[in-house]
Amino acid sequence: MRTVRRLLYADVLRAVAFVALAFLSLFFFIDFVEELDNVGRGLYKVQHAALYCLLQLPGHFYELFPIAVLIGSIFAMARLAQSSEFTILRTGGLGPGRALGLLAMLGLAFGLVTFVVGDYAGPYFDAKADSLRGGLRGDAARGANSAWLKDRRVAAPGEEPPGERIDSINVGHVGASGRLEDVRIYEFSADGEMLARIAAERGQVEDGAWLLSDVRITRWQPGEGGRLPADEQLVELRWTTQLSPAVVGASVSPLRSMSTVDLYRYMSHLSDNEQAAQRQEIQFWKKALYPLACLVMVGLALPFAYLHARSGGVSVKVFGGILLGISFVLLSNVSTHLGLLRDWTPWVAAAAPSVIYLLLSLAAFSWLVRYR
Incomplete structure (x- = not known):
């Protein structure tokens, strides 16, 4: 034989x-x-x-x-x-x-x-x-790999108003070293009311947080005529999130070039946040x-x-x-x-x-x- x-x-x-x-x-x-x-x-x-x-x-x-x-x-x-x-x-x-x-x-x-x-x-x-x-x-494709992500979190102690936050995040590009570029974050309350807009030129993903650089924050605060925008400029901001580097990298990668594990993580993230995941599945x-x-x-x-x-x-x-x-x-x-x-x-x-x-x-x- x-x-x-x-x-x-x-x-x-x-x-x-x-x-x-x-x-x-x-x-x-x-x-x-x-x-x-x-x-x-x-x-x-x-x-x-x-x-x-x-x-x-x-x-x-x-x-x-x-x-x-x-x-x-x-x-x-x-x-x-x-x-x-x-x-x-x-x-x-x-x-x-x-x-x-x-x-x-x-x-x-x-x-x-x-x-x-x-x-x-x-x-x-x-x-x-x-x-x-x-x-x-x-001419590394700046913004060509743009992707939208969604995250849910609870407001940190002292953050107003308290309660759940729904964040919509746009990442323009992820470099080879994992650095984020052209980051835009839109924070909403559980009722769908916009609370803040965060724009950062660069960012780095860490465990449980993103370290953003060259940040401009626009917050909508209560005023006499309703909620009024207030701008703030920061050199750095540590933004708390549950989005891992693997999920961020997967979101800006073509589906055909992703590994089986990355695909599973990405489709699980989409499903957990009630986003369409049929194509990824x-x-x-x-x-x-x-x-x-x-x-x-x-x-x-x-x-x-x-x-x-x-x-x-x-x-x-x-x-x-x-x-x-x-x-x-x-x-x-x-x-x-x-x-x-x-x-x-x-x-x-x-x-x-x-x-x-x-x-x-x-x-x-x-x-x-x-x-x-």
Whole structure:
């Protein structure tokens, strides 16, 4: 059994590695050609563009790896079928259940690689790439990552009026070091009455508080003609809040570049503050279940080993695998948008494509084993 496992795994791994390398080379070339338009801006040179494209490869690897697993596995299985090696393995005692179990273990290993790259390597190198390009070009997107946050707190002792505070916070940008820029805070009472507006040029997130710099505070205080604004200028202000650095960073990051843990924290924060979180919840479940797509891909590839050589050459089967991969990506995107439009349960919208394709692969596998 060890010899069979070594033979199958070696063929599949070689094919998957070759397809993944081909995809990454193609995407590197496309990204590099597009990035040449930015060369010459500030200190940004050709070598920096090449390094920027290299830093983006882990993100591309995460997105493309399940498709590479599908195409590589189909190629390996079709080649074994064409050379009659898989027929010999079946004659030697490799039953359908054992073959499915062997490839399932390999699919789980591929899924683990996908999870590690998607949750750790991809976001880390994407941040490095953006920092590199923004720093050298001198146009780090100030305000481009603007986001709104919401927080609830109880007024501090001596703060008027007492009671609950509802804060709406706008953060213009979060730097690589976690520094906040262009911070705007609007404080409301529990009845929805505006109490204060805080504007700060910069800020730093600490445990349980934000340390704001160059602060201008406008408070609406009771007067003869109603509540009148009063301005105050401060060099620094320690503002109490429950918003953690992780939540703030997640709010200004693209959803696709966030880790599973960050997505969970962010959607929990939105739900706790009664904000719409359907989009974030669907993205969370897609991110959490995405590594299992590798298991679905090897399941789709196994039936090709049971097709006779006369059913088509290896190239035809690989082409069929490419079409399957494209259809899987399209169905995943359609399912996401339909989930948002129809307000589906988030995990159902995220898991539906994988479940459908897994059932199709098992049905095709069962039919081929029984009738072919």
